[in-house]
Amino acid sequence: MSVKSDDIGYWSELKLEIIRKYATAYSKILAAQKRFEHWYVDAFAGGGVHVSRASRQMVPGSPLNALLIVPPFTEYHLVDLDPEKIESLRTVIGKRSDVHIHPGNCNEVLLREIFPHLTYDDFRRALVLLDPYGLDLRWEVLRTAGHLRTTEVFLNFPTMDMNRNVLWTRLENVKPADIARMTAFWGDDSWRDVAYARQTTLFGDEETIKVAGMESVVKAFRERLENVAGFKHVAEPLPMRNSTRSVLYYLFFASPNDTGDHIVREIFDSYRNRGL
Numbered sequence: 001m002s003v004k005s006d007d008i009g010y011w012s013e014l015k016l017e018i019i020r021k022y023a024t025a026y027s028k029i030l031a032a033q034k035r036f037e038h039w040y041v042d043a044f045a046g047g048g049v050h051v052s053r054a055s056r057q058m059v060p061g062s063p064l065n066a067l068l069i070v071p072p073f074t075e076y077h078l079v080d081l082d083p084e085k086i087e088s089l090r091t092v093i094g095k096r097s098d099v100h101i102h103p104g105n106c107n108e109v110l111l112r113e114i115f116p117h118l119t120y121d122d123f124r125r126a127l128v129l130l131d132p133y134g135l136d137l138r139w140e141v142l143r144t145a146g147h148l149r150t151t152e153v154f155l156n157f158p159t160m161d162m163n164r165n166v167l168w169t170r171l172e173n174v175k176p177a178d179i180a181r182m183t184a185f186w187g188d189d190s191w192r193d194v195a196y197a198r199q200t201t202l203f204g205d206e207e208t209i210k211v212a213g214m215e216s217v218v219k220a221f222r223e224r225l226e227n228v229a230g231f232k233h234v235a236e237p238l239p240m241r242n243s244t245r246s247v248l249y250y251l252f253f254a255s256p257n258d259t260g261d262h263i264v265r266e267i268f269d270s271y272r273n274r275g276l
């Protein structure tokens, strides 16, 4: 049995800190209510531990952070596609009856094995972390989570993958497979209307040219989470920057719950003002 760790930048350490802060408050509130089971669902769970690029120290990953929270969640559901990460998770966590490790593609595992247990009348609530490297998530997952009205979601909105592979100046130059990944993430191809317009060149040719930046794309996605996925609240997403202040991704939080929304807005604002 072996442990598989990634090196992570300080922006990932901050993300882990933010999620841990909210998960702690969430578990405390839900445990006190006694009416509900509350689950922690980590759909892109990773191997359980990382190495900090800054300190070279081991850093617990998001599933391990969740497991350390007191009071504990009722159940933990951890999903990863990579068999080595799954083996690592099993090594790091050991056998626990409250932990369910799901090898596989979370787009299928969530819809087939996890969300069916989280309907409104099940008296279960869940905090779901969707932390992909890139455009690996399908919109169906977010739409289903929103319509359940039982789940609160943190989402790593993968701007790097979008910028590198999809949102190029001329859409005609983008590979069809990357356009398909963006459409699967977005749920339809309305992202084209947000970011692109048809223009006629000096030579009379028609081209699809980028006319809007990432901020417009992020704003449109926030509106989709509210209006199409049906989340009651979507906090203003938090831009996570590297040392040169480039935005690496946006952290989204979507929730059916007034208290959760209020707490996360406060947490996000406290980090927003720290010059992230």
Ligand SMILES: C[S@@+](CC[C@H](N)C(=O)[O-])C[C@H]1O[C@@H](n2cnc3c(N)ncnc32)[C@H](O)[C@@H]1O
Residues within 6 Å of the ligand: 016, 043, 044, 045, 046, 047, 048, 060, 061, 062, 063, 079, 080, 081, 082, 085, 104, 105, 106, 107, 131, 132, 133, 136
């Ligand atoms: C950014 S890492 C997750 C880090 C983790 N959330 C943490 O903070 O400790 C992304 C993980 O998603 C996994 N992954 C990629 N595509 C996936 C998919 N479709 N379903 C489940 N896991 C996937 C990768 O193997 C990788 O371990």
